[in-house]
Amino acid sequence: MITVDRLTVSYGGFTAVDDVSFTAQPGRVTGFLGPNGAGKSTTMRVMVGLTPATSGHVTIGGLRYQDIPNPGRHVGTLLDASAQHAGRTGREILAIGAQTMGLPKTRVDEMLELVGLSDSESTRRLRNYSLGMKQRLGIAHALLGDPSVLILDEPANGLDPAGIRWMRGLLKGYADRGGTVLLSSHLLHEVEQIADEMILIGLGRIVAQGDKKSLLAGARGADVALVTSLDNAALGAALAVDGYLVEQAGGGLRVTATTEQVGRAALSAGVVLTDLRSGGAGLEDLFLELTSSTQRDALPNGVPA
Amino acid sequence: MSDLAAPQFTLDVSGTPRVPFGRLVRVEWRKMLDTRAGIWLLGITAGLLALISAIVILIVALADVSPPSATDWLNIMTIPVSMLVPVIAITIVTQEWSQRTAMVTFALESSRLRVVLAKLVAVMALGAATIVLAAVLGLVGNVVGAALAGTDANWNVTVGAFGWALTTQILYLLMGFGFGLLLLSSPGALALYYVYVWILEGGVIIPGIMYVLWIAFDWAQAIMPWISMRLAMLPFQIGDGDAQDLQGEFGLKLDTGALGIAHVITSVLIWVGIPLLLGTWRLMRAEVK
Numbered sequence: 001m002i003t004v005d006r007l008t009v010s011y012g013g014f015t016a017v018d019d020v021s022f023t024a025q026p027g028r029v030t031g032f033l034g035p036n037g038a039g040k041s042t043t044m045r046v047m048v049g050l051t052p053a054t055s056g057h058v059t060i061g062g063l064r065y066q067d068i069p070n071p072g073r074h075v076g077t078l079l080d081a082s083a084q085h086a087g088r089t090g091r092e093i094l095a096i097g098a099q100t101m102g103l104p105k106t107r108v109d110e111m112l113e114l115v116g117l118s119d120s121e122s123t124r125r126l127r128n129y130s131l132g133m134k135q136r137l138g139i140a141h142a143l144l145g146d147p148s149v150l151i152l153d154e155p156a157n158g159l160d161p162a163g164i165r166w167m168r169g170l171l172k173g174y175a176d177r178g179g180t181v182l183l184s185s186h187l188l189h190e191v192e193q194i195a196d197e198m199i200l201i202g203l204g205r206i207v208a209q210g211d212k213k214s215l216l217a218g219a220r221g222a223d224v225a226l227v228t229s230l231d232n233a234a235l236g237a238a239l240a241v242d243g244y245l246v247e248q249a250g251g252g253l254r255v256t257a258t259t260e261q262v263g264r265a266a267l268s269a270g271v272v273l274t275d276l277r278s279g280g281a282g283l284e285d286l287f288l289e290l291t292s293s294t295q296r297d298a299l300p301n302g303v304p305a
Numbered sequence: 306m307s308d309l310a311a312p313q314f315t316l317d318v319s320g321t322p323r324v325p326f327g328r329l330v331r332v333e334w335r336k337m338l339d340t341r342a343g344i345w346l347l348g349i350t351a352g353l354l355a356l357i358s359a360i361v362i363l364i365v366a367l368a369d370v371s372p373p374s375a376t377d378w379l380n381i382m383t384i385p386v387s388m389l390v391p392v393i394a395i396t397i398v399t400q401e402w403s404q405r406t407a408m409v410t411f412a413l414e415s416s417r418l419r420v421v422l423a424k425l426v427a428v429m430a431l432g433a434a435t436i437v438l439a440a441v442l443g444l445v446g447n448v449v450g451a452a453l454a455g456t457d458a459n460w461n462v463t464v465g466a467f468g469w470a471l472t473t474q475i476l477y478l479l480m481g482f483g484f485g486l487l488l489l490s491s492p493g494a495l496a497l498y499y500v501y502v503w504i505l506e507g508g509v510i511i512p513g514i515m516y517v518l519w520i521a522f523d524w525a526q527a528i529m530p531w532i533s534m535r536l537a538m539l540p541f542q543i544g545d546g547d548a549q550d551l552q553g554e555f556g557l558k559l560d561t562g563a564l565g566i567a568h569v570i571t572s573v574l575i576w577v578g579i580p581l582l583l584g585t586w587r588l589m590r591a592e593v594k
Contacts, residue, residue, distance in 0.1 A: 001314045026314060041594075049411070051592045060316065061314065062315040062316065063316055063318065065415055066415040066416070068316060069321045069322055071412065071414075072412070074321070079408050080408060082405070083409065085340060085400070086404065087342055096339075097413065099335065100324060101324070102324065102328065141409070148316065
């Protein structure tokens with residue numbers, strides 16, 4: 001379990017991480033989401049003692065990182081897949097890690113196989129690796145010591161779609177066996193399908209956290225339904241009589257009601273529905289809305305519908 | 306992890322001892338030798354040592370000159386050692402920053418002081434190996450040179466002189482290591498090292514600025530031994546004949562007493578002690594990214 005408690009990191013007048021608190025639970029994948037420069041990487045570096053906290057603190061399994069002996073055996077980290085010596089081979093990079101942690105040499109081959117790096121790829125020097133291969137190597141490095149906690153900064157960056165699916169399966173299985181996984185991303189769709197819990201961060205502050213369902217539930221007050229029927233005019237009139245706000249939206253109607261309420265209105269009006277769905281904000285909209293004030297590219301009218 | 310039955314809220318670290326220091330040293334040793342840059346640097350060092358001794362022997366064989374004495378060999382062989390060994394000491398530190406591997410190194414051993422000490426032990430061992438190689442080549446060169454010239458080898462190196470030469474090389478290595486820690490940049494630390502050793506201090510062949518000032522000006526004679534390691538150690542290293550020359554011709558005072566020892570301690574503190582301390586302090590506090 002990772003516990004971040006009122007963490008603040010300031011550089012002079014600039015506050016990169018501002019009073020951030022959250023936990024990453026064992027047995028779950030926690031997604032750490034935010035636009036570029038939101039403070040994700042800084043928070044993760046504080047977790048492993050690479051960046052000093054200005055105030056607040058982080059514990060992993062109840063311990064400060066510097067109090068964990070042979071930390072690679074307990075906490076697997078991938079903070080930057082490119083932060084390896086360009087002149088070393090992939091195999092040598094893993095071998096150094098394995099030697100430091102006191103692991104047998106066979107562990108290197110196991111990890112190479114796990115992340116799908118072939119023998120010939122493993123003997124290439126890192127400068128000849130693609131970003132996707134570096135990420136696979138970085139994940140192998142994080143998993144070397146068979147840790148119970150994983151901290152991965154943008155691990156999907158540079159992976160192809162098949163690679164992202166592979167990583168998803170790997171981390172899911174890892175959490176299912178009781179491990180704690182914290183992974184960051186600036187791309188929602190990378191995280192959405194795998195994370196049990198999401199922490200949304202913008203400009204160093206946490207703007208929302210929870211599982212996907214509760215995040216969506218809290219996103220918009222009013223319910224919105226999108227409906228298309230064989231007689232939109234009749235249905236619209238019936239809904240308006242019931243007191244719902246109705247407006248034209250493409251070939252159908254946009255109604256401030258739940259899908260159930262629209263369905264009941266259609267039933268009593270005897271109108272055949274051809275399409276009915278919730279028009280509430282998706283996670284992507286929510287993400288953009290919550291971090292819009294912190295986005296580099298301003299969204300003029302809040303969130304486009 | 307794989308043997309976990311239930312979610313782990315706390316880490317059980319009772320079964321994991323910290324990484325033993327010897328293992329950290331072996332890892333740092335390995336990291337000096339596992340890149341092309343590292344292999345080249347060591348290859349050049351060894352190659353240069355062999356090349357220089359070969360050239361000297363060749364000159365003795367071809368030209369009709371008297372063979373170099375053991376003191377000459379000592380002076381010659383310290384040049385490549387002082388040129389290249391500190392480069393290894395600098396890069397073992399700065400490479401972690403230029404290649405950004407410090408992120409991985411310090412994530413696997415969070416005590417940065419232990420990492421620094423492990424690096425120091427590893428690079429000292431490598432420096433010692435290089436010095437042994439230089440000494441063996443000098444020894445062989447002295448014997449071969451004398452045999453070629455048909456004379457008896459001249460073993461005029463005292464234990465004291467050898468000891469001071471060794472001390473100087475170790476201090477240069479420590480100085481390079483300190484500059485690396487202080488600047489955390491290969492070009493910066495290398496430039497600072499070469500400016501000090503070759504331009505300020507100078508060597509046997511080309512005298513440096515501090516040496517020239519010391520010889521030429523009265524005011525510099527009192528100051529320079531405090532700030533130049535070479536001038537501070539000179540009175541202890543120098544042969545009796547040379548000492549008489551310096552004292553007679555230039556009116557220089559060579560202190561080997563308490564004042565001389567104070568010179569050595571002060572100059573070593575300035576160039577080795579302070580960079581090492583400040584550099585270690587900087588590394589302990591630096592943000593690694």
